[in-house]
Amino acid sequence: xAESSVTPARAPPESVELPVPQVENALRTMxxxxxxxxxxxxxxxxxxxxxxxxxxxxxAALVGSAxxxxxxxxxxxxxxxxxxxxxxxxxxxxxxxxLWGNVNDLSKGRQMPNHFAFRQVHFVSAxxxxxxxxxxxxxxxxxxxxxxxxxxxxxxxxxxxxxxxDFHAGLNFAGVFRTPTVFFCQNNQWAISLPRAxxxxxxxxxxxxxxxxxxxxxxxxxxxRAVYSAVSDARRKAVEGGGPTLIEAQVYRLGPHSTSDxxxxxxxxxxVEEARRGDPVHRVEEELRSCGALDQAGIDxxxxxxxxxxxxAVTAAESAGSPPSAxxxxxxxxxxxPRLREESEAAGTLPPEEGRSR
Numbered sequence: 001x002a003e004s005s006v007t008p009a010r011a012p013p014e015s016v017e018l019p020v021p022q023v024e025n026a027l028r029t030m031x032x033x034x035x036x037x038x039x040x041x042x043x044x045x046x047x048x049x050x051x052x053x054x055x056x057x058x059x060a061a062l063v064g065s066a067x068x069x070x071x072x073x074x075x076x077x078x079x080x081x082x083x084x085x086x087x088x089x090x091x092x093x094x095x096x097x098x099l100w101g102n103v104n105d106l107s108k109g110r111q112m113p114n115h116f117a118f119r120q121v122h123f124v125s126a127x128x129x130x131x132x133x134x135x136x137x138x139x140x141x142x143x144x145x146x147x148x149x150x151x152x153x154x155x156x157x158x159x160x161x162x163x164x165x166d167f168h169a170g171l172n173f174a175g176v177f178r179t180p181t182v183f184f185c186q187n188n189q190w191a192i193s194l195p196r197a198x199x200x201x202x203x204x205x206x207x208x209x210x211x212x213x214x215x216x217x218x219x220x221x222x223x224x225r226a227v228y229s230a231v232s233d234a235r236r237k238a239v240e241g242g243g244p245t246l247i248e249a250q251v252y253r254l255g256p257h258s259t260s261d262x263x264x265x266x267x268x269x270x271x272v273e274e275a276r277r278g279d280p281v282h283r284v285e286e287e288l289r290s291c292g293a294l295d296q297a298g299i300d301x302x303x304x305x306x307x308x309x310x311x312x313a314v315t316a317a318e319s320a321g322s323p324p325s326a327x328x329x330x331x332x333x334x335x336x337x338p339r340l341r342e343e344s345e346a347a348g349t350l351p352p353e354e355g356r357s358r
Contacts, residue, residue: 051112098116108330141153160199216246217248
């Protein structure tokens with residue numbers, strides 16, 4: 001492979017038992033996420049949504065890590081954590097509505113697609129600036145620590161974020177204050193077009209944690225069970241007062257960085273095809289076939305159900321309509337400022353009671 005090839009992995013942690021029925025449910029989530037990825041890219045190319053950041057090839061890392069979390073934990077995502085939201089119980093329709101920014105979108109069309117937030121399941125809003133969620137996760141964990149809550153924060157980020165200021169500031173604070181934080185780095189080998197080998201001379205990204213006084217762990221991100229085990233161990237250590245852990249899940253981004261990216265300009269088709277041999281979705285399928293939990297017909301049904309669910313969600317989202325114009329002036333001030341009142345009146349959206357109060 002090119003210089004973006006996977007770095008040598010340390011021995012994975014001892015596997016924590018993940019029952020076969022739970023693995024089957026994990027496969028359903030992984031397939032649903034993969035189908036939505038494929039459909040969303042097509043929708044963007046057709047001009048029906050504005051932007052999308054796919055995560056094909058990273059489903060096991062995301063689903064495995066999310067399964068190890070508990071309801072009180074808070075998720076601080078980047079913009080590729082769709083599978084985590086699904087595991088946390090976010091309805092598929094709510095995610096697809098956000099891609100459209102339609103009338104049912106909880107953010108009322110104000111966020112970029114893929115930048116959703118769901119407070120009910122402790123899923124903080126994604127943000128495009130690289131690494132900012134890392135320091136936010138540490139700050140929230142410090143608050144939990146002071147309130148003596150039995151919960152953790154988990155910050156998701158890519159290999160590119162390990163070169164950001166927030167990564168170093170966040171890990172330093174976490175190390176000093178021993179915060180209950182899990183840093184989950186998805187090393188997908190490319191920070192847009194920059195290969196991992198051009199970012200650092202460190203043998204692994206996980207070893208960067210040692211400079212800040214806590215443990216770093218490398219795990220095969222295509223192995224659902226290994227990821228689940230690593231995050232389970234890190235979470236248990238954190239809630240018991242043992243401090244943070246940096247987990248480097250070694251994966252490969254099979255698609256583009258986003259729909260604004262053309263990966264053919266910086267990596268070869270051969271490299272991608274080699275990476276596809278470790279496709280995490282197919283890996284879980286093979287495990288379930290081997291143990292007799294599913295046959296090929298059962299796997300085919302999972303894919304058919306996922307395609308049907310995504311198609312229904314897309315139809316519903318596209319027909320829902322846009323948020324009302326009046327929503328442009330909501331949610332910032334309890335009472336409209338004079339300037340906003342003028343703009344709302346000019347737009348014909350000034351509520352009657354606002355007009356009478358002038």
